[in-house]
Amino acid sequence: MPSPFPRLLAVCILGLIGLAMPPLATPGHAQADRCPKLVATSPFLSPPRLTALPAAMPQPREVSLTFVGHATFLIETAGGVTLATDYNDYVRPAIVPRVATMNRAHSTHYSLNPDPGIEHVLKGWREDREPARHDLEVDDLWIGNLPTNIRDWEGGTIQNGNSIFIFRAADLCIAHLGHLHHILTPEDLGALGRIDIVLAPVDGSYTLDVDGMIEVLKALESPVVIPMHYFNPSTLERFLARLADSRYAVQRQPSATMMFSRATLPTTPTVMVLPGR
Structure with missing residues (x-):
């Protein structure tokens, strides 16, 4: 009778390989372990905290998202946590948020x-160019980050100069791509896990070019894309035309504020254009 040892050894090796591989986004999967909080042992990730009651409270399994303008959004949870992305001195929400995230590309961030x-x-960066690491939980909101590189004004690279911030509430994962200047690697995608809503810069010049941004969005396979950082209507329309060619639906929303829940996410990739100043 052949020894079972070789077969057992092979099973163990395959199991170890599976544990070592980063989790990759899988379209249509709704299991909680796709959100990055559960892979927070990755050296890429970190979190934050919260405060203040929003004007219109989301229902228990909803998240409110308001496009304030440029790259700033106000995120409000059912538990009353408020957060402003790319908080700056020019474009701010009407309330003082409990949490603010910032990036360093220029003063509007x-x-x-x-x-x-x-x-x-x-902050999405550190002055010593080491990766910023956030892993913060405030009531019903969790915040982490994935450090990215940016270009300097001379065309060089600032290592770990910005971050993609990730927010999880009501079993939804929202990623703010910040001032992204490069394609995401398989390791980046594995660290991010399942992303349900992507806040994407679409200017095509100061950040990643349009082809590169579309490549990133296709790799993330998120149900919802919300454009930001586009400066003028013609830049936005150019991006929308290219994304429509990639079989994305485009919806123009009448309000700058939307409520999101897992149950109401679109079944096909959709770009939702929110009015903002």
Whole structure:
């Protein structure tokens, strides 16, 4: 009778390989373990905290998202947590958020004088160019980040100069791509896991070019894409035309605020254009 040892050894090796591989986004999967909080042991990720009651409370399994303008969104959870992305001195939400995230690309993405009422100010970079690491939980909101590189004004590269921030609430994962300047690697995609809503810069010049951004969005396979950082209507329309050619549906929303839940996510990839100033 042949020894079972070789077969057992092979099974063990395959199991170890499976554990070592990063989790990859799978279209149509709704299981909770696709969100990055459960792969937070990755060296790429980190989290934040929250405060204040939003004007219109989301229902228990909803998240409210408002496009304030440029690259700033206000995220509000059912638990009353408020967060502003790319918080700066020019475009701010009407309320003081409990949490603010910032990136360093230029002054419309950060503030040197954030409102003192903000409990948690999270920078997407460190001055020593080491990766910023956030892993913060505030009530029903979790925040992490994936460091990315950016170009400097001379065309060089600033290692770990910005971050993609990831927010999880109501079993939804929202990724703010920030001032993304490069394609995401398989390791990046594995660290991000399942992303349900992508807030994507679509200017095509200051950040990633249009072809590169479409490549990133296709790799993420998220049900919802919300454009930002486009400066003028013609730039936005150019991006929408290209994305429509890639079989994305395009919906123009009448309000800058939308409620999202897992149950109401679109079944086909959809670009939702929110009015913003």
